[in-house]
Amino acid sequence: MRFETSTIKDIAKALGLSTSTVSRALRDRYEISEETKKLVLAYAEKVNYRANPIALSLKERRSYSIGIIVSEIANNFFSQVINGIESIAYDRGYHVIISQSHESHKQEKLNVEHLASRSIDGLLIALSSETQDITYLRNLYSKGLPIVFFDRVPEDFDTHKVIANNFKGSFDATEHLILSGKRTIAHLTNSENLSITKERLKGYQAALAKYHIEFKPELVKYCQHGGMHSAELEQAVKELLPYKPDGIFISSDRLTTGCIMALKKTNPEVAHKIAIAGFTNSNLVELFSPSLTSVKQPAFEMGQVATELLISMIEAKREITEFETKILDTELVRMQKNIGNRFL
Amino acid sequence: MRFETSTIKDIAKALGLSTSTVSRALRDRYEISEETKKLVLAYAEKVNYRANPIALSLKERRSYSIGIIVSEIANNFFSQVINGIESIAYDRGYHVIISQSHESHKQEKLNVEHLASRSIDGLLIALSSETQDITYLRNLYSKGLPIVFFDRVPEDFDTHKVIANNFKGSFDATEHLILSGKRTIAHLTNSENLSITKERLKGYQAALAKYHIEFKPELVKYCQHGGMHSAELEQAVKELLPYKPDGIFISSDRLTTGCIMALKKTNPEVAHKIAIAGFTNSNLVELFSPSLTSVKQPAFEMGQVATELLISMIEAKREITEFETKILDTELVRMQKNIGNRFL
DNA sequence: GACGTTTTTGGGAACGTTTGCACACTTTTT
DNA sequence: AAAAAGTGTGCAAACGTTCCCAAAAACGTC
Numbered sequence A, B: 001m002r003f004e005t006s007t008i009k010d011i012a013k014a015l016g017l018s019t020s021t022v023s024r025a026l027r028d029r030y031e032i033s034e035e036t037k038k039l040v041l042a043y044a045e046k047v048n049y050r051a052n053p054i055a056l057s058l059k060e061r062r063s064y065s066i067g068i069i070v071s072e073i074a075n076n077f078f079s080q081v082i083n084g085i086e087s088i089a090y091d092r093g094y095h096v097i098i099s100q101s102h103e104s105h106k107q108e109k110l111n112v113e114h115l116a117s118r119s120i121d122g123l124l125i126a127l128s129s130e131t132q133d134i135t136y137l138r139n140l141y142s143k144g145l146p147i148v149f150f151d152r153v154p155e156d157f158d159t160h161k162v163i164a165n166n167f168k169g170s171f172d173a174t175e176h177l178i179l180s181g182k183r184t185i186a187h188l189t190n191s192e193n194l195s196i197t198k199e200r201l202k203g204y205q206a207a208l209a210k211y212h213i214e215f216k217p218e219l220v221k222y223c224q225h226g227g228m229h230s231a232e233l234e235q236a237v238k239e240l241l242p243y244k245p246d247g248i249f250i251s252s253d254r255l256t257t258g259c260i261m262a263l264k265k266t267n268p269e270v271a272h273k274i275a276i277a278g279f280t281n282s283n284l285v286e287l288f289s290p291s292l293t294s295v296k297q298p299a300f301e302m303g304q305v306a307t308e309l310l311i312s313m314i315e316a317k318r319e320i321t322e323f324e325t326k327i328l329d330t331e332l333v334r335m336q337k338n339i340g341n342r343f344l
Numbered sequence C: 001g002a003c004g005t006t007t008t009t010g011g012g013a014a015c016g017t018t019t020g021c022a023c024a025c026t027t028t029t030t
Numbered sequence D: 001a002a003a004a005a006g007t008g009t010g011c012a013a014a015c016g017t018t019c020c021c022a023a024a025a026a027c028g029t030c
Helices: A008-015 A019-026 A034-046 A053-060 A076-091 A105-117 A135-142 A166-179 A195-210 A230-243 A253-266 A299-314 B008-015 B019-026 B034-046 B053-060 B076-091 B105-117 B135-142 B166-179 B195-210 B230-243 B253-266 B299-314
Strands: A065-070 A095-100 A122-125 A147-150 A161-164 A185-189 A220-222 A247-250 A275-279 A293-296 A325-328 A331-333 B065-070 B095-100 B122-125 B147-150 B161-164 B185-189 B220-222 B247-250 B275-279 B293-296 B325-328 B331-333
Touching: A008 A019, A008 A034, A019 A034, A053 B053, A065 A076, A065 A105, A065 A299, A076 A095, A076 A299, A095 A105, A095 B095, A105 A122, A105 A135, A122 A299, A135 A147, A147 A299, A161 A166, A161 A195, A161 A299, A166 A185, A166 A195, A166 A247, A166 A275, A166 A293, A166 A331, A185 A195, A185 A230, A185 A253, A220 A230, A230 A253, A247 A253, A253 A275, A299 A325, B008 B019, B008 B034, B019 B034, B065 B076, B065 B105, B065 B299, B076 B095, B076 B299, B095 B105, B105 B122, B105 B135, B122 B299, B135 B147, B147 B299, B161 B166, B161 B195, B161 B299, B166 B185, B166 B195, B166 B247, B166 B275, B166 B293, B166 B331, B185 B195, B185 B230, B185 B253, B220 B230, B230 B253, B247 B253, B253 B275, B299 B325
Parallel strands: A065 A095, A065 A122, A122 A147, A147 A161, A161 A325, A185 A220, A185 A247, A247 A275, A275 A293, B065 B095, B065 B122, B122 B147, B147 B161, B161 B325, B185 B220, B185 B247, B247 B275, B275 B293
Antiparallel strands: A293 A331, B293 B331
């Protein structure tokens, strides 16, 4: 069974014209007489003609589609980024193809190469927490595939990047904990090789320093799998508790929710005694118990900005040599004591 | 700037062979001598040759990609379905293209037609809550586009469908509320024209009937936009409260979280007094306060089953006349009093 | 060594488009 | 009346593949 549509050839045959005439009439070229144009347009309308994008892609060697790689679409941050990407892409006539790495380097590479071979015009990617070696991306890039990184970006890769102001977001969150009287503030974070991990650690340290609180490395726990494995997370929490933290600053969406979950599960008696501040774009934060202070990333906007940069690369006439790293501000949503904790 | 890859032509030229020979060598056809095959394969490997899928699509008039339409990817249920779809699709050599309707009929139609014109081989769709008129889908279907519906399915459309056992899920949830002593149980639900709305209403009614509780239409509130507009939801909740419900059964993911949110916002003093049971696939349910009993749909499995059915349609030699409607069981996750309510 | 087989290779059309070029016809200019 | 210019159309190539068909090469057989 095959999906059948009418082609330019069908129209040409039906109208006794050549394919070139039909093509030109449809594209409203000046060479074609008004009369013929009307005829063709009317008939095309009648048979509901749609140009075959596959044929166009082959001809023009581009597909008007852009690839997206995120670790997980079931993640508020990423799904919001995707919405931002779509909002711009569709306006500019591009289609998006979404792939998930599930935080696996292997899967990420596989997906990117699949996308590349499917003639995407450009790639938007947030690296998986496992990824360290990005030579495969360098290869594609050097062959002419435009790439824009967002959120999790590599350090030494000369292209456009869009990130949140991770330093400031972390600083603010940590400071908030300090100002609410916490002094033993742990830091639960992602894989050490991610850019966001490093930046957020710095913000945390800076806030501690500002208030003359000693930075203790043993209070920092890294989760290689970014919260994908609950066992890893529970282990980290377990290792943290003996230090009796009165606050935890958590550096990613999945880890934040996962950590609260782990706390409730393994140590319900302390779960409500530890103040939590963490990165998350969940729109359900208000429902959480214990409640928390959250750092919201401008996800939608990030998607938009990244897409604009990518399309500008795709459509650039000459080679681009000047690249930007856009930094967008995060938003601190303070714990709502009057709601979330009313019932404690 | 254009993305450059090596083609069969390049290989042919480099090796002094014809394109046909190269093509056959790469596809390991019997006609080609071992020697030539080795030569070609080695060279192809060296230049990292990848067949151009666009060219293949044009030639074979199929794209090995399947379209997905859901209302929102930032919805646990749908993102889990998508994961299920992907798990099967990739195994079978298909790529997926995801589009969101955002519960808008217009957007849904636009997206479907865009996908169709991009030569998808088949379509997996959960209708938007607005959708009533599906003639556009009938047209595509009659032109030979295989379609499988999941979750939100139309009544009179002869094709494969995959749904949850909505009746039983609703029955169980409502019965659970009754068994915990609730007698005035409201029902907050989606747009009236969705299949799931009707089925879930029936389950709710049946449970009431079993325990000889009178069904009161005024306790049922429909949300046309499926919880996309918080105003609509707040209004519904506001209209419900005067009846002093001691339990609410809610029939969709978004509505469930939205309703709790609305309750907390507008009437925090009663939020914890009303028992809530609702459909949701959120993996954060354990964090919610007030806690709730949830009906979990087998989302991942639903995606898998739907995809298998779709691929069987795509790859069918002859026309299919027998269609199935697969019904998958839901899971009732009871409120965990020992955790969620400990701090009430 | 002539002929028939078998094995291996190449030519060219096709998938649906766009577009440079050439052609035919009409109109204008000289 | 002839040349030039303008208008409208068609031919054919190209994008990267696959595959039917034919051709060439290699091998046996008598």
